[in-house]
Amino acid sequence: MIRLGVPSKGRLMEQTFDWFAMRGVRMSRSGSDREYAGRVEGAEGVQLVLLSAGEIPRELAAGRIELGVTGTDLVREKLAGWSSELVELAPMGFGHADLILAVPDCWRDCRDLDDLAAIARDFRAEHGFRLRIATKYHRLVRAYLAAYEVADYQLVDSQGATEGTVANLTAEAIADITSSGETLRANNLRILDAEPILRSQATLFAARAAMGPQLSDFAAQLGLPEIATG
Numbered sequence: 001m002i003r004l005g006v007p008s009k010g011r012l013m014e015q016t017f018d019w020f021a022m023r024g025v026r027m028s029r030s031g032s033d034r035e036y037a038g039r040v041e042g043a044e045g046v047q048l049v050l051l052s053a054g055e056i057p058r059e060l061a062a063g064r065i066e067l068g069v070t071g072t073d074l075v076r077e078k079l080a081g082w083s084s085e086l087v088e089l090a091p092m093g094f095g096h097a098d099l100i101l102a103v104p105d106c107w108r109d110c111r112d113l114d115d116l117a118a119i120a121r122d123f124r125a126e127h128g129f130r131l132r133i134a135t136k137y138h139r140l141v142r143a144y145l146a147a148y149e150v151a152d153y154q155l156v157d158s159q160g161a162t163e164g165t166v167a168n169l170t171a172e173a174i175a176d177i178t179s180s181g182e183t184l185r186a187n188n189l190r191i192l193d194a195e196p197i198l199r200s201q202a203t204l205f206a207a208r209a210a211m212g213p214q215l216s217d218f219a220a221q222l223g224l225p226e227i228a229t230g
């Protein structure tokens with residue numbers, strides 16, 4: 001049996017269902033919108049497991065599902081050394097979002113990472129604490145800022161509504177996912193002029209430990225390029 005983890009709600013779930021339907025595999029919830037079981041038609045031996053997008057990386061790594069759909073951002077954030085545990089079978093062409101750093105629009109002198117590094121250096125002396133960056137992407141943000149030699153900051157954990165933290169005075173800057181940019185604009189934030197921390201999209205992942213003939217057959221049925229097994 002191949003257990004396939006799919007996000008349990010919203011656009012990500014609907015677009016995942018559409019992606020599989022285009023490839024001849026029809027998925028649906030078994031019962032009401034609140035029931036987290038699902039049906040699969042058009043593929044033998046595949047069981048649908050509806051899960052939080054954020055839990056799918058760990059479920060794959062733990063061997064509780066063999067395949068999973070989630071954003072590349074969540075896999076890279078949640079699993080250190082993700083590529084030793086998972087294989088990227090197919091980018092799915094939706095759920096595009098960039099993980100970016102943003103500062104208050106009124107910080108006229110903060111345009112890029114060099115400016116941020118300089119402001120962060122002065123911030124502590126001036127305020128008695130390090131500049132706060134709100135995010136749920138701790139691992140990715142730390143690695144990125146280390147690469148650009150930004151050091152004088154602290155991360156503040158924010159699991160949602162991250163753009164609100166600056167107005168709420170719990171952070172000076174944020175690192176979060178954006179697609180249309182509307183949430184940033186509505187909260188008077190501006191993206192730093194720099195490469196995004198990550199460009200993410202919804203992706204079909206397989207657990208490396210589960211690779212074998214059954215997964216290969218299913219991948220072939222979906223029209224994916226031949227995958228190495230073992």
Ligand SMILES: Nc1ncnc2c1ncn2[C@@H]1O[C@H](COP(=O)(O)OP(=O)(O)OP(=O)(O)O)[C@@H](O)[C@H]1O
Pocket residue numbers: 010012051052053054055070071072073074095096097177178179180200
């Ligand atoms: N505005 C957006 N546009 C496109 N993709 C997005 C957007 N916001 C989030 N995503 C992507 O959707 C995926 C799920 O995001 P997130 O964990 O925030 O979802 P959620 O619906 O809050 O899920 P959970 O059930 O874990 O709370 C992530 O990979 C993220 O990159």
Ligand SMILES: O=P(O)(O)OC[C@H]1O[C@H](OP(=O)(O)OP(=O)(O)O)[C@H](O)[C@@H]1O
Pocket residue numbers: 159160161162163176177178179180181182183184
């Ligand atoms: O650039 P935009 O198109 O405005 O999208 C960006 C927003 O979408 C996501 O939030 P989501 O709605 O998933 O809620 P969250 O705050 O719980 O993460 C993300 O965290 C941003 O807040």
